[in-house]
Amino acid sequence: KQEVTQIPAALSVPEGxxxxxxxxxxxxxxYNLQWFRQDPGKGLTSLLLIQSSQREQTSGRLNASLxxxxxxxxxxxxxxxxxxxxxxxxxxxxxxNTGKLIFGQGTTLQVKP
Amino acid sequence: DGGITQSPKxxxxxxxxxVTLSCEQxxxxxxxxxxxxxxxxxxRLIYYSQIVNDFQKGDIxxxxxxxxxxxxSFPLTVTSxxxxxxxxxxxASSPGQGREKLFFGSGTQLSVL
Numbered sequence: 001k002q003e004v005t006q007i008p009a010a011l012s013v014p015e016g017x018x019x020x021x022x023x024x025x026x027x028x029x030x031y032n033l034q035w036f037r038q039d040p041g042k043g044l045t046s047l048l049l050i051q052s053s054q055r056e057q058t059s060g061r062l063n064a065s066l067x068x069x070x071x072x073x074x075x076x077x078x079x080x081x082x083x084x085x086x087x088x089x090x091x092x093x094x095x096x097n098t099g100k101l102i103f104g105q106g107t108t109l110q111v112k113p
Numbered sequence: 114d115g116g117i118t119q120s121p122k123x124x125x126x127x128x129x130x131x132v133t134l135s136c137e138q139x140x141x142x143x144x145x146x147x148x149x150x151x152x153x154x155x156x157r158l159i160y161y162s163q164i165v166n167d168f169q170k171g172d173i174x175x176x177x178x179x180x181x182x183x184x185x186s187f188p189l190t191v192t193s194x195x196x197x198x199x200x201x202x203x204x205a206s207s208p209g210q211g212r213e214k215l216f217f218g219s220g221t222q223l224s225v226l
Binding site for chain 1: 117119146148153154155156157158161171201203205213214215216217218219220222
């Protein structure tokens with residue numbers, strides 16, 4: 001059974017720092033992996049989607065990488081800002097099903113001014 | 114202005130009562146999903162629908178029911194059989210069979226009186 005783990009559960013950094021959020025999964029047979037942002041009491045916003053054939057995706061200050069062989073994905077945030085404070089969740093779609101996402105528990109990030 | 118609309122934002126359920134959460138999308142997406150989010154946990158899939166008049170159970174379907182009579186609407190009923198309904202409920206949609214980015218509504222917080 002596929003399991004998705006995000007460590008740490010919470011992270012606090014000073015403004016301007018570059019940081020990496022981690023996501024690990026137990027079964028490398030995935031179709032794609034997404035990173036989401038969730039603000040308190042709100043829905044999720046998709047940040048980046050990486051297909052299984054890709055190694056990374058970039059959007060602005062965000063870069064997501066995927067290493068299927070090691071069962072890992074990372075979300076790199078450059079020059080963090082207080083507005084980046086939120087919970088970040090990774091989720092993947094298995095190769096054998098049609099769209100069911102399996103989510104990690106999320107990492108809650110606080111960027112201090 | 115396209116998107117997914119969930120209503121109400123807050124909902125209270127009395128003992129033994131059924132309640133229905135609304136989800137409407139004007140994105141012309143085929144697939145729609147209901148997720149449940151509990152504090153400190155990742156999202157868990159309740160039901161999903163890939164086409165009108167068809168839906169499938171997710172990982173935690175017991176105590177819930179859905180319908181998909183129209184492409185744009187996917188209401189979720191929390192029945193009295195669901196003994197622990199207090200949670201944040203999120204509706205999502207995607208263009209095809211869910212292998213693209215998911216778009217989420219803003220959520221409904223359900224509490225038991």
